[in-house]
Amino acid sequence: MxxxxxxxxxxxxxxxxxxxxxxxxxxxxxxxxxxxxxxxxxxxxxxxxxxxxxxxxxxxxxxxxxxxxxxxxxxxxxxxxxxxxxxxxxxxxxxxxxxxxxxxxxxxxxxxxxxxxxxxxxxxxxxxxRPDQLMLALTERGLPRQIGYIILTALQIIPRFQQRAETILDSQRARGLETEGNLVKRLRALVPLVAPLILSSILELDERAIALEARGFTRAGPRTSLTTLKDTAxxxxxxxxxxxxxxxxxxxxxxxxxxx
Amino acid sequence: MDRLKREFSTLTIVLIPVAIALNIAIGTLVLNLKVPLYLDSIGTVLVGALVGPWAGAVTGFLASFVWTLTGLFPQAIAWVGVAAIIGALAGAFRSGDWWEKWWKSILAGLITGVIAAILSAPIAAYVFGGVTGSGTDALVALFRATGLDMLGANMAQGVVSDPIDKAVTFFIIWAILRALPGRLKARFSGD
Known part of the structure; x- marks a missing residue:
């Protein structure tokens, strides 16, 4: 992971x-x-x-x-x-x-x-x-598994989002957006940098939701885990x-x- | 309970980690642009504005844990309550069409910023000895030099930095909400 x-x-x-x-x-x-x-x-x-x-x-x-x-x-x-x-x-x-x-x-x-x-x-x-083992241990003790999903997914996608932010920064610069210079120029650069990142990530949410639903994420009932944690007295x-x-x-x- | 269930649909559950990643990616991007803002709660405000106060609060709450887990800013966990309240406020402003007009969103951001500043100051002042280990400590020193006590200096620093940051954050989210098709927004709404 x-x-x-x-x-x-x-x-x-x-x-x-x-x-x-x-x-x-x-x-x-x-x-x-x-x-x-x-x-x-x-x-x-x-x-x-x-x-x-x-x-x-x-x-x-x-x-x-x-x-x-x-x-x-x-x-x-x-x-x-x-x-x-x-x-x-x-x-x-x-x-x-x-x-x-x-x-x-x-x-x-x-x-x-x-x-x-x-x-x-x-x-x-x-x-x-390992974050996933920590979340698993907490889930086994009653933490809602949605919380575990949210934290682990966030950790996994952060590098990709940072990369995407860099890509947007580079492409807007290539189109002539000024990201250096005085404060007003740098402030004006914020919206063209931030908005595409947020909008594109909202638009891909449906796929994620469908993927989860298709794998029975919202179903009731017990779960089995791929990894097991060893505990001793x-x-x-x-x-x-x-x-x-x-x-x-x-x-x-x-x-x-x-x-x- | 009903409201809670409606706010936490599968769509919300997949939105929250994305929002947390936005907080961190945009927070670090802004740091590199060297503008005197944080924008590190932009995803939290997005969830509050799109879904509702509970989802916003949970996003802020969990985002603090993720900041800590990444090791980028482990002290974030100390402000977990403030982060949750920012998300809750962004959601609370959904009633009374605060999100309809651009100037109202800025006003809502300013209010949120003042509340966040007031709530954050005691944590910095009493838990961390008046500092946060970031650039704003220079402002705290400045306000201490004018004769304010530690809590007062931290509050003054917060009131200088936070409302502007939250006003810009809320304004950007207002622009995002306008750009999204209404049908999509309706699917997120926990109302």
Missing amino acids: STPTLYLPRDSRLHHLHPLTKLALIGLAIVAGATLPVTLWVIAVYLLILMPLAAWGKVLPAFLRSSLLLIWPFALSLTLIQGFFAPGEHILLQLGPLSLKLEGIQLAADYTARILVWLSAVILLMLIT PQSAFRWLSLIVMLLLILARAAGWMTA
Whole structure:
């Protein structure tokens, strides 16, 4: 299946886990990233849980590359916006009327660590899980199969749509449409670029609908799946345990049991 | 329940993934054109306008998950509620012929943009420390420098960026609706 997702096929124990087990693992990291009170603990979730997991799944280089690529704009914006504008006493650097403050930098570091854990946890899930298996696992647990169809189809057709957008861009340029130059010119180019893409995609919908109807998509009754997912009792136990830990973390944070 | 069933015909089920792909393809195309717009909810608004508020909301909701799944913009999932509301509003504007006149569609887009800005700001301010990791962070810094607090600066940034983006989005969809034959539109409608 060709999709624009991050999935990397590897022969690892992590890859062979049930998709819901991976989801529980990632959910645990996300909840920990949101609830742990100390920045260092949050960083520890990345260094001591997510990175070893990525290594276990044999996707560490891609994991590090993606997470760094995603986090640096956040780190930059946060350092500037929180560093200069958060209230604080310890001035590190004075630039005219603006001052860089230690408290702001600490706040920026805290947010950056949490965002790093959230985004990289999602990235890790995508690196080690085939989207169709994830949707299958959720469908087996009661998610309407239409939702699975919508998400997987969208993932499949995105590359084709991006290609079609490029083709339209090229052909309109060949006909003399100005897509460069000042802002007004670029804005005027929008409709001739966007409208053909939308119209052509609406006009092909009937074929898709007929294809689905012809294959019994709307029929009632049970379905059989081409792929089967392997689940084990320890994995199911782990998922329940993660759920309990997640709830405890949220409760502890809300009740103020955890302090720095 | 009846309305829900009518909105989710097979035709709608095949329309939604196409709309999500449009969000992403057009969103990235616009990014490359370097115009200060996103147009990344254009497919969501299309579904709302063609089918109705429920289908629009579901499109926005699922589009956020797809943005996350592609890894292009994994933080999208944090704004899943806002994306759903944009789709629902596009559908809600079907009553009261907001989609009939070009200027009414622009007005509807402006209203949607203001609502989206107000709903998005607390998420950026409280969850992400006031930033989104994109170019609009410069505007947030600017508004912080004028003395606004983090929520205020994020709201101001949203109110500057979002209504224009949604007005252009709604106007393009208005033009698309006009170009489509009425018989085709009637088949999508969940009314």
